[in-house]
Amino acid sequence: MSFEKRRDAAVKELTDSAIWRSNAMPPLLLALWRFGVKARPPHYNSFIKNAGVMGLWFAIMWGLLMWVIEWGSSGYPVTVAIVIAIMAGILFGVLMGAYYKWSARRNRLSKWEDLALKEDVSE
Numbered sequence: 001m002s003f004e005k006r007r008d009a010a011v012k013e014l015t016d017s018a019i020w021r022s023n024a025m026p027p028l029l030l031a032l033w034r035f036g037v038k039a040r041p042p043h044y045n046s047f048i049k050n051a052g053v054m055g056l057w058f059a060i061m062w063g064l065l066m067w068v069i070e071w072g073s074s075g076y077p078v079t080v081a082i083v084i085a086i087m088a089g090i091l092f093g094v095l096m097g098a099y100y101k102w103s104a105r106r107n108r109l110s111k112w113e114d115l116a117l118k119e120d121v122s123e
Helices: 003-016 027-034 047-074 078-106 114-122
Strands: none
Touching: 003 114, 047 078
16 A cells, blocks of 8 residues: 555545644644655654654754753853753653643554555555
8 A cells, every 4th residue: 555545545534533733743744745755643753753853953952942042051061052952852752652642542543554455455
């Protein structure tokens, strides 16, 4: 089954669930799809993948923002700022990975691989 068919089945399953649209399909995901990137909705990723991607993204963006707003002018050593940003990224990533795993279970979402089976049966 093609990525597009799985993606469409996932979108249908997510819209039929109680998950908010902005949570099920974040704006960054929609932008990636527009650029042709074959990215799964976060509810269909593993805990590790969500934790890693979201933690890395958060650590970089939050660390840069904090450096510009506070740390740079306060005389923080760069190494301390990097360690703090990494720790914040790990915490954020673990929390987001756990949230998406919990939300997928709570809403009884299919696994990504099983979406092909549901689509094939309904045809």
